[in-house]
Amino acid sequence: MKRTLLFFCIFAFFVFAYVGRYQPISLDLVSPSTKTVEIKGEVKKPGVYTIKWDGTIKDLIQAAGGLCPEADTSSIAMLKEMNPKEVIVIPRKSATTLKKVSLNTATEQELQTLPGIGPAMASRIIEYRKTKSFTSLEEIKEVKGIGDKMYEKIKDRICL
Known part of the structure; x- marks a missing residue:
């Protein structure tokens, strides 16, 4: 009888130890694979684009059809990763560079x-x-x- 009681106590301990451990997976915790970014200025097709999560400004420019001839990229880091919903502006060459x-x-x-x-x-x-x-x-x-x-x-x- 003591053994049976001891067995049930240990069994109950393990059952209560595992109850509540398994929770459903929340999809909010999963990181997204794409992001939405806006590009303006001297690109062929300015607008809002969805690119890969680790996409760079160079990838965004390619998605926008490339640069216009008047684009000045001297102040832009092409390998910079962007934040979601960020706005990138490609400037026009100024009069001093003409x-x-x-x-x-x-x-x-x-x-x-x-x-x-x-x-x-x-x-x-x-x-x-x-x-x-x-x-x-x-x-x-x-x-x-x-x-x-x-x-x-x-x-x-x-x-x-």
Whole structure:
């Protein structure tokens, strides 16, 4: 009788020890395999894309159809992993990275890309250089209508 009682006590101990140990698996604890990220700016197809969880900015750009020719990726880390619901903006090349305009060889259209230079001013610059080519950048102030203020606006964008 003592053995039977001891057996039931041990059996009850093991039964109560295992009760409540097994819990259903919650799918909330499972990590996702994809993430949604938005890309804007100088890409061919800006929008919201779903990429692999360990996807990088390079993968996102490929999903968006690639970069536009005006895209400036010098400040973007292509191997950076993104957070879910993050917004990535690909900037456009700034004016400082654009090609400088030569005062002695530029066409009228190229001169008009300078800030504050329209068709009339571009024609005056071309007429001036027909008589005398430019030997210094400051010499452009001799063209009628270009003063110190205009020169300050365009000095970083011109060359000889």
